[in-house]
Amino acid sequence: MPQHVPPALRPVSPSAPLESVPRGPASDRSPHPRRIVFLARRDLANPAAGGSELLVDRLADGLTAHGHQVTLLCGGPAADRDYQVVSVGGDTDHYLRARRAFDRRVGGCDLLVEVCNGVPYLSPLWHRGPTLCLVNHVHTDLWGMRFPGPAARLGRRLERWGLAGAHRGNLIVAVSGSTAAALRAIGVPPERIRVVHNGVEEPGPRAAKSPEPLFVAVGRLVEYKRIDLLLRLWERVRPVTGGRLLIVGDGPERDRLRALAGPGVVFTGRVSEAEKHRLLCSAWLLLHPSLVEGWGLVVTEAAARHTPAIGFDIPGLRDSIDDGITGVLARGESSFAAAWCALALSPERCAAMSAAAGLRAARFRWTATVRRFRAVAAEAVAAPVTGHDPGW
Known part of the structure; x- marks a missing residue:
């Protein structure tokens, strides 16, 4: 039976206004701080970093500001943050080292957030606690662009199984309605998908348009x-x-x-x-x-x-x-x-x-993104235990 989804957690139309959330005062800090680990391919300091890394950084930074203890476990180069960053291995071999690094250098958490950018970590196979999966886009068409036929087919099957199979029972966060639709197309039940849109910073004073094209x-x-x-x-x-x-x-x-x-x-x-x-x-x-x-x-x-x-x-x-x-x-x-x-x-x-x-x-700000992600994280943590609001 499809679970009831509270209005605050349902996918939001891009044209709908997003509520702004104040940041940082002591009264806004969580009375129930959690240990949250993001498992991702790269840190924002990586020269190959893009939108996915920026999203993870803004989420981790926002959760830290709300009093949670956040760690990013990733591969490749990294930089110091207000949250802990643990870099282990390179751009590809860290996938094989992730579980051991999690056990030895992180030790445990209240919520693991697996960021799946094509290649899954398959974290539900080795982590038994509350887990979320964060997906920017499903790589169906990209596998054929980057790899020859057999490898592309294997990549597509692995990604599909990682999202629709390994994470069955877990909530999956999509960054847009299009990503949510792609997840449904590969077999992820719609009742397990939550949409959390990207935000932007307040842009500050604008410079003038160029006088020439x-x-x-x-x-x-x-x-x-x-x-x-x-x-x-x-x-x-x-x-x-x-x-x-x-x-x-x-x-x-x-x-x-x-x-x-x-x-x-x-x-x-x-x-x-x-x-x-x-x-x-x-x-x-x-x-x-x-x-x-x-x-x-x-x-x-x-x-x-x-x-x-x-x-x-x-x-x-x-x-x-x-x-x-x-x-x-x-x-x-x-x-x-x-x-x-x-x-x-x-x-x-x-x-x-x-x-x-x-x-x-103006409807899309990082404060609203963090607020919506906190709501989904609370749902993920509460569901395996009692279903009550854990005070995020």
Whole structure:
């Protein structure tokens, strides 16, 4: 029988207002502090870190501010935080070392949060306490892009079993309605899924828009972000709009993409948060040609700076872009280029989308994300014991 889901824990429409939560005063600290462990592939300090790592950092930081004892167990390089970070092994071998590291260096917890980014840790097979699984997006299509046929099939089966099989009985947190739908498609019962949207920081004072056309793409330079496609479209758009195309970020595709770039393209590499803020404020449009997204955090970051986005009509971006209002969801390469030109040549329409993007982004703040995650965490801890509210 499907369990009753309290209204505060049900998936929330991206267009619904999100309640703001004050942060940090002593009265807001939990009277029942918990030991919480996040099991994730990377720390935010890793050069390959992206939206998933930012989400985990904001959740861990917010839970710490509420009085909980938080530990991040991960692979690769890490940095000191207000919460404990335990780095064990490299980017791949830490999956094999996770259980032993948890037993020896963490010892135990009240809640284990497994962050599944394709390869599962299968933590329910070795951890018997309350467990949550956090999923940004299901990697169904990405396996075939990164691995040959047999390995891709194995990866898809392992991910599916890890989410729908190993975690049966556990709650699974999805970052968007699209991710929730993908989880249902691989067999996760809907009554076990909770949606917790990403947030953004308060953006602070906005810089002025660039007086000349300025278009920005932000993200890791990896194959599924499809910056190569964007560079091809730029050759069609540039004679119409003029201006510059800035590629912000770094990654394994950098050298190949530089070789493909034509006139007017600038690669900035990784930039500081202050510089990212300035560029997103100055840009006329954010361009996001990704093949797969769980949410598209940079879309909301740009929207908070009153910058609309153009992306493809894919899961994730359907959640973060309100098509025709805060940006455009293109159905193909030609429609992407057409929308790019149309908005660049229509200051009035672009200004209207900019204002709408800013209003919508104001509904998504990290304080609300942490509050919703705390509610799901409390549900996960309470369910195996008595079902009462443990005072989160």
